[in-house]
Amino acid sequence: MVDLHSQYEKVQDEMDKAIRSVIDSAAFVKGPKVTEFQTHLEQYLGVRHVIPVANGTEAIQIALMALGLQPGDEVITPTFTFIATAEVVALLGLKPVVVDVDPDTFCMTAQQVAKAITPKTKAIVPVNLFGQNAPLEDLKALVDEHHLFLVEDACQSMGSHYIFRDGSRVSSGTVGIMGCTSFFPSKNLGCYGDGGAIFTNDDLLAEKARSIANHGMTVRYHHDRVGVNSRLDAIQAAVLDVKLPHLDDYIRSRQHAADFYNEAFQSLSWVKTPSVAPYTTHAFHQYTLVLSDGIDRPALQAFLKEKGIPSMVYYPIPLHLQKAYRDPRYAEGDFPVAEHLASHVISLPMHTELDEEQLNYITESFKSFHP
Numbered sequence: 001m002v003d004l005h006s007q008y009e010k011v012q013d014e015m016d017k018a019i020r021s022v023i024d025s026a027a028f029v030k031g032p033k034v035t036e037f038q039t040h041l042e043q044y045l046g047v048r049h050v051i052p053v054a055n056g057t058e059a060i061q062i063a064l065m066a067l068g069l070q071p072g073d074e075v076i077t078p079t080f081t082f083i084a085t086a087e088v089v090a091l092l093g094l095k096p097v098v099v100d101v102d103p104d105t106f107c108m109t110a111q112q113v114a115k116a117i118t119p120k121t122k123a124i125v126p127v128n129l130f131g132q133n134a135p136l137e138d139l140k141a142l143v144d145e146h147h148l149f150l151v152e153d154a155c156q157s158m159g160s161h162y163i164f165r166d167g168s169r170v171s172s173g174t175v176g177i178m179g180c181t182s183f184f185p186s187k188n189l190g191c192y193g194d195g196g197a198i199f200t201n202d203d204l205l206a207e208k209a210r211s212i213a214n215h216g217m218t219v220r221y222h223h224d225r226v227g228v229n230s231r232l233d234a235i236q237a238a239v240l241d242v243k244l245p246h247l248d249d250y251i252r253s254r255q256h257a258a259d260f261y262n263e264a265f266q267s268l269s270w271v272k273t274p275s276v277a278p279y280t281t282h283a284f285h286q287y288t289l290v291l292s293d294g295i296d297r298p299a300l301q302a303f304l305k306e307k308g309i310p311s312m313v314y315y316p317i318p319l320h321l322q323k324a325y326r327d328p329r330y331a332e333g334d335f336p337v338a339e340h341l342a343s344h345v346i347s348l349p350m351h352t353e354l355d356e357e358q359l360n361y362i363t364e365s366f367k368s369f370h371p
């Protein structure tokens, strides 16, 4: 599904030097390399504060802690997503409230969210799924009206842009009061281990989040609040700092692969190719097709595997049907779009190193499946 080694080979000398210099400096935790990367990422995103943390899941957790959410507060999130969002909501004793998603963009809609708001709602956490942004301008209008917080899960949308109705654009993850991303190796900007970051333009929240990520300290050994230990390693910061100048090229490669797939599959009657909403660019973290009713997905996956082509199902079970998150408020059938997607989506190889030959082979093989 990804080819991280070929990507590494293209920057090998620079990368080896960067990692070596961290080892030579022996500043493995915090230190100048992390600060350097932080500053470069702030410049790239056009955001006042980047707070580097240990992974994307903890980025969301720390953001919700910094906002002062209390046990029992409701947080609205989509049911068709990776588990991390609901997980930290549950761990903090908050109440996850899930909503269905749009059948074309796979993201939550403002209409669905509006119906789920109660007096206990405190935050909305949209997931910018597969690389395109949720309708953030509409969601922002909703949180402003109801005095809530908008926290973006931008773990898959790093490097994409949100386009406002007036034509202005901002980096994904910087529309909400806080945005969270992951540097997991296969993400759009991936390190060589775990990593993550929080983005915000709010000085006070940045200070709080920084303190929470560092055991609730502002002055050493003075703990003002309950925190966690969540740091980006200096070696990971060095890796990310080498890759950041290439991020726009990486995204162009993904978009090119997506265009190739779209072109190849447009005449295929039994798949629906991804739609890109007018208010966003698409970083194509994943390339995800929706199969028509009656297509045997396991048979298709086995057919592709036979030809040496990996495929994945992101995500086979929506949140409200996960065993750990079963809730008497929700039953099967409550979120028909998410449930339909869970049983009909299939994702194809998507990364920065797909060449024409590979793309040709994948698409020709895919098209030779007889449903």
Ligand SMILES: *Cc1c(COP(=O)(O)O)cnc(C)c1O
Pocket (backbone or CB within 6 Å): 055, 056, 057, 058, 081, 082, 084, 085, 127, 153, 155, 156, 181, 182, 183, 184, 194, 195, 196
């Ligand atoms: C990857 C991902 C996360 C979690 O990031 P980690 O760094 O793996 O903790 C959260 N949300 C979404 C949508 C993701 O894709």
